[in-house]
Amino acid sequence: MSEPANESARQLEGLLSGSYRHGFVTQIDSDTVPPGLDEDVVRLISRKKQEPQFLTDWRLRALKHWRSMPEPHWAHLKIAPIDYQAISYYSAPKSKKDGPKSLAEVDPALLATYEKLGVPLHERARLAGVAVDAVFDSVSVATTFKERLAAAGVVFCPFSEAVRTHPHLIEQYLGSVVPYTDNFFATLNSAVFTDGSFVYVPKGVRCPMELSTYFRINALNTGQFERTLIIADEDSHVSYLEGCSAPMRDENQLHAAVVELVALENAYIKYSTVQNWYPGDAQGKGGIYNFVTKRGECRGARSHISWTQVETGSAITWKYPSCVLRGAGSIGEFYSVATVNNYQQADTGTKMIHIGADTRSTIISKGISAGHGQNTYRGLVKMLPSAHGARNFTQCDSLLMGGECGAHTFPYVEVKNPSATVEHEASTSKISEEQLFYCLARGIAAEDAVNMIVSGFCKSVFKELPMEFAVEAQNLLAVSLEGAVG
Amino acid sequence: MSTAKEILLQVQDLQVSVEGRKILNGLNLTVAAGEVHAIMGPNGSGKSTLANVLAGHPGYEVTAGSVTFRGENLLELAPEARARAGVFLGFQYPVEIPGVNNVYLLKAAVNAARKARGLEEVDAFDFLGMVREKMKIMRMDDSFLSRGVNEGFSGGEKKRNEILQMLVLEPALAILDETDSGLDIDALKIVAAGVNTLRSPERACVLVTHYQRLLDHVVPDVVHVLVRGRIARSGDKALALELERRGYDWVAGEAA
Numbered sequence A: 001m002s003e004p005a006n007e008s009a010r011q012l013e014g015l016l017s018g019s020y021r022h023g024f025v026t027q028i029d030s031d032t033v034p035p036g037l038d039e040d041v042v043r044l045i046s047r048k049k050q051e052p053q054f055l056t057d058w059r060l061r062a063l064k065h066w067r068s069m070p071e072p073h074w075a076h077l078k079i080a081p082i083d084y085q086a087i088s089y090y091s092a093p094k095s096k097k098d099g100p101k102s103l104a105e106v107d108p109a110l111l112a113t114y115e116k117l118g119v120p121l122h123e124r125a126r127l128a129g130v131a132v133d134a135v136f137d138s139v140s141v142a143t144t145f146k147e148r149l150a151a152a153g154v155v156f157c158p159f160s161e162a163v164r165t166h167p168h169l170i171e172q173y174l175g176s177v178v179p180y181t182d183n184f185f186a187t188l189n190s191a192v193f194t195d196g197s198f199v200y201v202p203k204g205v206r207c208p209m210e211l212s213t214y215f216r217i218n219a220l221n222t223g224q225f226e227r228t229l230i231i232a233d234e235d236s237h238v239s240y241l242e243g244c245s246a247p248m249r250d251e252n253q254l255h256a257a258v259v260e261l262v263a264l265e266n267a268y269i270k271y272s273t274v275q276n277w278y279p280g281d282a283q284g285k286g287g288i289y290n291f292v293t294k295r296g297e298c299r300g301a302r303s304h305i306s307w308t309q310v311e312t313g314s315a316i317t318w319k320y321p322s323c324v325l326r327g328a329g330s331i332g333e334f335y336s337v338a339t340v341n342n343y344q345q346a347d348t349g350t351k352m353i354h355i356g357a358d359t360r361s362t363i364i365s366k367g368i369s370a371g372h373g374q375n376t377y378r379g380l381v382k383m384l385p386s387a388h389g390a391r392n393f394t395q396c397d398s399l400l401m402g403g404e405c406g407a408h409t410f411p412y413v414e415v416k417n418p419s420a421t422v423e424h425e426a427s428t429s430k431i432s433e434e435q436l437f438y439c440l441a442r443g444i445a446a447e448d449a450v451n452m453i454v455s456g457f458c459k460s461v462f463k464e465l466p467m468e469f470a471v472e473a474q475n476l477l478a479v480s481l482e483g484a485v486g
Numbered sequence B: 001m002s003t004a005k006e007i008l009l010q011v012q013d014l015q016v017s018v019e020g021r022k023i024l025n026g027l028n029l030t031v032a033a034g035e036v037h038a039i040m041g042p043n044g045s046g047k048s049t050l051a052n053v054l055a056g057h058p059g060y061e062v063t064a065g066s067v068t069f070r071g072e073n074l075l076e077l078a079p080e081a082r083a084r085a086g087v088f089l090g091f092q093y094p095v096e097i098p099g100v101n102n103v104y105l106l107k108a109a110v111n112a113a114r115k116a117r118g119l120e121e122v123d124a125f126d127f128l129g130m131v132r133e134k135m136k137i138m139r140m141d142d143s144f145l146s147r148g149v150n151e152g153f154s155g156g157e158k159k160r161n162e163i164l165q166m167l168v169l170e171p172a173l174a175i176l177d178e179t180d181s182g183l184d185i186d187a188l189k190i191v192a193a194g195v196n197t198l199r200s201p202e203r204a205c206v207l208v209t210h211y212q213r214l215l216d217h218v219v220p221d222v223v224h225v226l227v228r229g230r231i232a233r234s235g236d237k238a239l240a241l242e243l244e245r246r247g248y249d250w251v252a253g254e255a256a
């Protein structure tokens, strides 16, 4: 760490040290339920969140269903067994009390990464989960932000708050896209989710700013079972950014989130993710198991949902942001960059379910494998009998760096309507010696050259990201592929 | 050749192998500042091998001999360091790098060289202005700025792009490997004009070519004929004209 950073870290420590006299252990005891999962734990979570009865019942139904489900196994992922009874399902793991108390307590490797990214110090502290709210004045920023949204009628708050302030919307839409019976991890999430984001954009409103988890994180510490619900009413427009600013460094291994999007007639939702969770070390030890269910439903005619994701982190990523294209003429898009290095594994892709007539979907997937990483694209395009004139275009490109890694592509296509068209293009390439030498011969350093070539490969996805995010994504890519040259 | 001129490149008894096969076999070449040398020779005689070795391509093994650039051992330098020191290779087959903006690569190249000299990065606005000036010389329109490096460029456009890069980087020594091949008559003149723009008493150029028609526009000081991995004959511009008339067999026969 540079000198000024060290200095600030000391100051920070000094400022914070006064407020933790009660100690670490006591606080943990009061905020954490013992490991294990049963009805009592679910009731306790629901009670702690002061939830209405319908939600408690919904959680209990999910738990009951989950118990009847076998744990999934995937051909292309190697997963150490997870003991679900050893996990504590309610705690405040990232609360001010039991997070690292200063930068000095944070893994130096993690800090070095942030430093490389050029993340400012206070941001680094926040990213690492240091309780800095007391020190940095983010409150006023958040307040201005909330006022502007409120003026436009947009609701943007923690899920647990929305349960109290907008119970009818929750009751109407929760589980309407991802039912609690959906899959093993989504069902588990339904039973035990602790928090997440809630967004409602009213009819005809164009959300006046990008909604970013940056602001949310300041107000809230989310757990490993996040639940996000975004509803765009008729003729509304919203762009939501998730990730990067919240690469939670979780002590627990499992992360099972659910994201549901609902777009009503003529509404547009853009959901961008830059995921950079702890991928484990170079030997493949540690890291997050990222099992996420993300699905959007284009419920109204001419509605539009666009997923963009840049996945560089996690030891194992398993996610398929999907679109259910129900409304006539609705549009679903999926733009993805997934990188794996060292011993990371990713199994990601999308599902485009065409129900309505003249629905359209586009899938652009860029997989980059380095080290011993294994990268799988798994995509389903389904044209139901009602999907007259529906169209899909899929492009799946893989880039390999070195000989130890792997790329796998599994495109599934089901067409039940003869007027529907499905197009698929795929390629696998290596960063060629000649491309690399061309850059070197222009004076560009090898590492920069690789980053340049990889960014070029990802360009059609990066251009879908909001500007600031695109820059961050490129930096992340560079960090995650470090040492992959050669 | 006047002895007062600075020697930029000195190649002595260079021997090079590719995958165990000897391609260059005791090659000598001395290029002084201000000079243009043409290297001609039959297909497969080792012209591109020489060009690539000078630029530091990792696929070639130097088994004997020495190469100095401005008196320093060039072979010790990494390819990127050679470029920053002022050696430029115009590729016979420029590769495509999809998605990487042409102008982005140019800027990265210029900044890498500046950084090596302890200079600040170029101002983006000034840089763009400068590149546009040079694009005018090469008759390339603005769309080439934002297109991927050589991505979907025609053969001739790729070659013009090489010269554009050369103009922007202003190398002390430019080695142009068949930059004239595949060019139509107008493009040939444009490329020649580009090369002539950079001609100066401080710089030198090594032109690898098969055709006299380039040398009509860029008149060389010295012409070499490379046969089976060594310089079989050197002369002035008249040598190129003689080769055009008599073919390589004549030199090759003498060299054997």
Ligand SMILES: Nc1ncnc2c1ncn2[C@@H]1O[C@H](COP(=O)(O)OP(=O)(O)OP(=O)(O)O)[C@@H](O)[C@H]1O
Pocket (backbone or CB within 6 Å): B018, B019, B023, B041, B042, B043, B044, B045, B046, B047, B048, B049, B050, B059, B092
């Ligand atoms: N990577 C390589 N692997 C095997 N052989 C090679 C390789 N590179 C060059 N060679 C061989 O070395 C010899 C010289 O090739 P080089 O490309 O230098 O010829 P050149 O004089 O440039 O020919 P041209 O006029 O056709 O461009 C050829 O026989 C070629 O096949």
Ligand SMILES: [Mg+2]
Pocket (backbone or CB within 6 Å): B047, B048, B049, B092, B177, B178
């Ligand atoms: Mg050649």
